[in-house]
Amino acid sequence: DGGITQSPKYLFRKEGQNVTLSCEQNLNHDAMYWYRQDPGQGLRLIYYSQIVNDFQKGDIAEGYSVSREKKESFPLTVTSAQKNPTAFYLCASSMVLGGGGELFFGEGSRLTVL
């Protein structure tokens, strides 16, 4: 089935450690996104990429890094510089050309810092 796969679903991290969240899509979408969601809150954009080997900062990029070496993959690294990393992370993808830019979301990764 076509879709977006995020892994791991749950992740625990000690303070000071970097962690990488995986996001893979087989929808042949050019654009991919990372959002952060805190309890009871909306989504905030961390990074997005419209094409391989290119990405842009969103509204809350500090303490995060991404890469886009393949069209299908857009991993997010939560670095030790992120002061409050405990959150629910959502990856999404969309077409760039054509359509209305509807986003297709993965099921999320819940990161807890111990």
Added chain:
Amino acid sequence: SQQGEEDPQALSIQEGENATMNCSYKTSINNLQWYRQNSGRGLVHLILIRSNEREKHSGRLRVTLDTSKKSSSLLITASRAADTASYFCAPRTAGNKLTFGGGTRVLVKP
């Protein structure tokens, strides 16, 4: 940044009733999209309305758009327990990113 602001923040209704939620935004848009999120899950796209459209239907969903007031509404008719979720609007401006507000949490009681 441009984002939708949903109102009310929370809504509780009985099964079979209609649920209405509103969205306001600040600048010109290409389209406006509505999404649903079940607890602990990813968002699911529900419906998209373009800036030159005023109303759109999809099953039990009805969306309106008033660009002069920079507002949209989502109506869910004949609600079911399965409609319990958070609902988000996302205005889309030129460029290729969507921003989301805090959402409306809908509880449908059996």
